[in-house]
Amino acid sequence: MTAPTATARRPVPERSRAALTGRRPRAARRARRVALNGTALIVGLITLFPIFWMISTAFKPATEIYSLTPHPVPEHPTLGNFDSVINGSAAGQGLSFWIFFRNSILVTLIAVLLAAAVSLLAAVAVARFRFRFRSSFLIMLLIVQMIPGNALVIPLFIDLRAAGQLDSLPALTVLYATIALPISIWLLRNFVATIPRDLEEAAAIDGASAATIFWRILFPLVAPGLVATSTFSFITAWNEFVFALTYLQTPSHYTLPIYIQYFTGKATADWGSIMAASTLYTIPPIVFFLIIQRRIATGLVAGAVKG
Amino acid sequence: MRGRRTAPYLLLLPALAAIGIILLWPTVQILIYSLQNFGEPQLIGTQPATWAGGSNFTAILSDPEFWLSLRTSVIFAAVVVTLSLVAGTLAGLLLNRLGRRMATFVSGAALLAWATPQVTSSVIFVWLFDPDGGIADWLLSRMPHWLVGSTDWSSFNWTTSGALPAYTVVTLAVIWTSFPFIAVTVLAGLKSIPAELFEAARVDGAGPFRVFRKITYPLLKPIFLVLLLLSVIWDFNIFTQTYIITGQLGNRDEYNLGLYSYSQAFSLPPNIGLGSALALVLTVILLVVTAGYVRASVRQGALA
Numbered sequence: 313m314t315a316p317t318a319t320a321r322r323p324v325p326e327r328s329r330a331a332l333t334g335r336r337p338r339a340a341r342r343a344r345r346v347a348l349n350g351t352a353l354i355v356g357l358i359t360l361f362p363i364f365w366m367i368s369t370a371f372k373p374a375t376e377i378y379s380l381t382p383h384p385v386p387e388h389p390t391l392g393n394f395d396s397v398i399n400g401s402a403a404g405q406g407l408s409f410w411i412f413f414r415n416s417i418l419v420t421l422i423a424v425l426l427a428a429a430v431s432l433l434a435a436v437a438v439a440r441f442r443f444r445f446r447s448s449f450l451i452m453l454l455i456v457q458m459i460p461g462n463a464l465v466i467p468l469f470i471d472l473r474a475a476g477q478l479d480s481l482p483a484l485t486v487l488y489a490t491i492a493l494p495i496s497i498w499l500l501r502n503f504v505a506t507i508p509r510d511l512e513e514a515a516a517i518d519g520a521s522a523a524t525i526f527w528r529i530l531f532p533l534v535a536p537g538l539v540a541t542s543t544f545s546f547i548t549a550w551n552e553f554v555f556a557l558t559y560l561q562t563p564s565h566y567t568l569p570i571y572i573q574y575f576t577g578k579a580t581a582d583w584g585s586i587m588a589a590s591t592l593y594t595i596p597p598i599v600f601f602l603i604i605q606r607r608i609a610t611g612l613v614a615g616a617v618k619g
Numbered sequence: 620m621r622g623r624r625t626a627p628y629l630l631l632l633p634a635l636a637a638i639g640i641i642l643l644w645p646t647v648q649i650l651i652y653s654l655q656n657f658g659e660p661q662l663i664g665t666q667p668a669t670w671a672g673g674s675n676f677t678a679i680l681s682d683p684e685f686w687l688s689l690r691t692s693v694i695f696a697a698v699v700v701t702l703s704l705v706a707g708t709l710a711g712l713l714l715n716r717l718g719r720r721m722a723t724f725v726s727g728a729a730l731l732a733w734a735t736p737q738v739t740s741s742v743i744f745v746w747l748f749d750p751d752g753g754i755a756d757w758l759l760s761r762m763p764h765w766l767v768g769s770t771d772w773s774s775f776n777w778t779t780s781g782a783l784p785a786y787t788v789v790t791l792a793v794i795w796t797s798f799p800f801i802a803v804t805v806l807a808g809l810k811s812i813p814a815e816l817f818e819a820a821r822v823d824g825a826g827p828f829r830v831f832r833k834i835t836y837p838l839l840k841p842i843f844l845v846l847l848l849l850s851v852i853w854d855f856n857i858f859t860q861t862y863i864i865t866g867q868l869g870n871r872d873e874y875n876l877g878l879y880s881y882s883q884a885f886s887l888p889p890n891i892g893l894g895s896a897l898a899l900v901l902t903v904i905l906l907v908v909t910a911g912y913v914r915a916s917v918r919q920g921a922l923a
Contacts, residue, residue: 352713352721359728362743362795363735365754369746378752430633437630449631451913456642458909462858462877463898466884466891467648468641470662490641493634551736553859558885569738573863576742583746590739601734 366594369587370394377584393584397592402585403563403575409589411564412571416593419485419567420549426489427496427545428538434493435500436530440509450498457494462554469558479561487555492545499544503537504530543604547597568593649902652895659888668892675896684871685897688879695786695875696855703794703850704843707801712831714802715809729799737796741863744792748777778866782873785865792860797853801846808839841919848912856905876901 369377370393372386393402400406438446468487469478477483507530515525556567566574572589575581652668653675660666679685710729714722735743748755751774759772777784812835820830836843858877865873868882880901884894 348713348716349718349721352717352725355710355713356725356728359725359732359795359799362740362747363731365747366739366743380757382752382754382757430637433630434634437627441627441630443627446627449635451917452638454913454916455906455909456638458852458856458905458912459642459646460856460858460877460898460901460905462856462881463649463902464642464645465881466894466898467645467652469884470648470652470891471645473662486637487641490637493638497634547736551738553738553862554881557862569736569859572738572742573867576745576863581749583749583752586742587746590742594735594739597736598731598734601730 363594366587367591369583370591372584374584393588394592396582397585397589402582402589403571405563407563407571409571409592412566412568413592415481415565416550416568417596419481419488420546422485423488423492423549424542424545426486427492428542430489431493431496431500431541432534432538434497435504436526438497439501439504453494453498457498461491461552465554465558468555472559478559479565480559481565484556484559484567485549488549488552489545491552492548495544495548496541499541500534500537503534503540507533540604543600546600550597646902649895649899652891653899655892657891657895662889662891671892675892678893679896679900684874684879687872688874688876689900691782691786691873692855692875692877695789695857696851699790699793699797699854700847700850702790703797703854704801704846706794707798707846708805708843710798710802711805711809712835714806726803729802732795733799733803735796737859738863740792740796741860744788744795745778745864748788750774750776778864779870785870785873786861789857789860789864792864793854793857797850801850804842804846805839808842809835812838841915844915845912848908848915851908852905852912855908856901 368385371389371391372383373388373390373392376383376386376388396402397409400408437443438450472478472480472483475483511529511533512525515529520528551569552567553569553573556570557573560566560570563571563574568589572586572593575589576586654671654673655661655668656671656674657668661668710725714725717725732740747753750756755777756772756775759767759775762772775784777788816834817830820834825833856877857875858881861873861875861878862868862881865878868874868878868886871882874882876897880894880897882894883890883897
């Protein structure tokens with residue numbers, strides 16, 4: 313019984329010994345590492361290229377943007393594009409970038425706060441209580457999250473119109489907070505579930521009220537989770553396109569994505585200004601991603617695969 | 620504790636109210652409107668909406684534009700899901716084998732692409748492929764004909780030349796922003812596989828393809844399933860990128876299902892009934908895929 317296995321295995325130690333000590337394998341290993349790092353370098357640079365090109369175009373004067381031979385790096389860097397975006401000459405009607413920035417940031421931040429408050433309550437319910445319809449509620453969240461926005465945009469148009477709330481930024485804020493709810497509840501639930509129940513029970517025995525338990529014990533412990541989930545709400549609201557596109561009618565009510573696509577659609581697109589505005593618009597989500605980068609993957613997959 | 624019975628329902632109330640009014644009821648409304656004659660007069664209020672039975676749906680089924688837009692959506696989703704899963708998995712495998720410095724560089728680049736909002740990536744790719752000054756046309760016009768065909772690329776218009784060029788640009792823009800999530804998810808899965816398994820396979824003389832087929836894939840199958848379903852949902856449901864890159868509803872032959880439904884409902888004259896019927900078809904297709912996603916999640920114990 314043992315003999316065939318031994319012979320079958322014989323080539324293996326030789327191979328591995330050669331891999332560890334032989335001259336050629338070492339060279340081969342080095343060549344492989346160079347190839348690996350070379351591939352990585354190319355992949356990284358290709359991935360960076362669109363962002364590099366956006367920023368580079370934003371700093372170029374028009375002569376370099378539209379020249380027959382492309383200039384990878386601005387030869388005569390200029391802030392002119394940023395200037396025309398901020399003083400409003402790019403959009404016409406003297407509408408400054410800051411108007412749209414203010415619309416976007418207000419809508420986004422208030423939506424984030426609303427979503428955080430409502431989803432924390434729901435997450436506590438789901439993580440701390442066993443009740444009828446608990447599973448149905450969780451499954452409903454998963455399904456509701458997948459209803460396409462460009463289908464909902466039609467009935468909500470009619471509802472908002474009936475309520476006289478088209479073109480209204482507060483209505484858009486409530487809409488964004490609600491869209492963010494399913495994934496927020498789903499993610500926060502995992503954070504609440506990790507807090508040991510004993511803490512709350514001990515406090516209850518000591519005579520603490522439900523409100524005290526919530527604010528003094530649960531809230532501080534779940535705060536990191538709230539930051540992580542709020543990032544998702546932030547990105548949802550900051551990036552949202554189809555509702556804002558359809559409902560906002562007065563240009564001074566536009567959020568940033570609508571402002572940016574609005575002037576891409578014009579017959580003579582001013583690419584310097586568009587790239588300058590896009591650069592400014594893209595900074596906040598990138599900052600957010602960098603802050604919570606480790607949590608993003610685990611968070612999103614935890615929602616789906618539950619880590 | 621007092622009120623233990625009602626507490627969870629009270630806590631759920633705000634969330635349920637918001638989701639019910641803003642997400643669930645409108646879904647029912649889509650169904651209602653799809654069965655009605657609901658056009659401009661009904662929108663203005665000069666005429667009441669009347670029941671139309673299934674006439675919106677029969678109109679869709681005999682409408683060549685519907686079939687064309689459905690075909691565009693299906694082909695696009697199939698191509699982009701495949702390419703982004705392959706690209707993301709390869710990037711994940713690459714990241715797993717890199718040294719610390721190189722891994723930081725590549726994952727940093729991927730993070731930037733991932734964080735880029737859809738509107739920004741769409742606008743960047745429209746600019747890269749712009750006929751006047753875009754770098755893609757410049758590059759292609761300098762390539763040998765045997766490689767890139769005999770088209771005059773020097774001022775080729777990717778937006779107005781039909782569905783294939785326009786969706787090529789959409790495909791690149793979408794893969795660019797969607798492969799990082801797949802790569803990071805696959806990487807997280809790879810890290811969970813004990814290193815001894817790979818070592819043992821390598822010592823036994825298994826090549827990289829065999830290792831992937833016999834070890835990596837079977838162990839990460841649940842992750843791949845969820846990634847596949849999520850990608851299908853996202854790519855079939857795409858709107859922002861197609862709206863901007865195909866020219867803001869300006870090119871009818873480039874409509875996918877989402878754009879076609881949107882244009883029926885909101886282009887003049889608006890036809891809410893027909894738009895809703897199309898939106899319902901889109902929603903039903905997505906919910907069928909979602910059912911698979913929910914089943915996969917529940918099986919993996921997501922409700923515990």
